[in-house]
Amino acid sequence: MGWMTWQRFRCQIDCHNYPDDCISEKLIKRTANKLVLDGWRDLGYRYVIIDDCWPERKxxxxxxxxxxxxxxxxxxxxYLLSFVCGA
Structure with missing residues (x-):
């Protein structure tokens, strides 16, 4: 099982106005930590899926x-892959 950015954050890329809710490295790291600290990894959540809205527009x-x-x-x-895998 896994957690997918799209289900909660859709395509929020405005990090200026929504610094805690935009699709970013900060969000992925925070989520990976939360999956471990809150026990979700032990319940089978093994994947953090950055579904959409991570690339440049061009x-x-x-x-x-x-x-x-x-x-x-x-x-x-x-770096980010190592962080998530080691979380």
Missing amino acids: RDSKTNEIVADYKRFPNVSC
């Missing part, structure tokens, strides 16, 4: 790849 101009919004996910690569 693809990388050179590779055409989807890229993370680095304002909201400054450490999106291995």
Whole structure:
């Protein structure tokens, strides 16, 4: 089982006006900690799914790849994955 950002936060990307409710690295880390501290991991919640609204609005101009919004996910690569997996 897992927890999905979309179910609670939809596509909230306005971190200026909604700093605690926007899809961001901060939210993912806070949620991963809560799943562990509140006992949800022990009940079978093993996944944190960043469903939507994590990328920039435009693809990388050179590779055409989807890229993370680095304002909201400054450490999106291995750091965030390691944090969630180690939580």
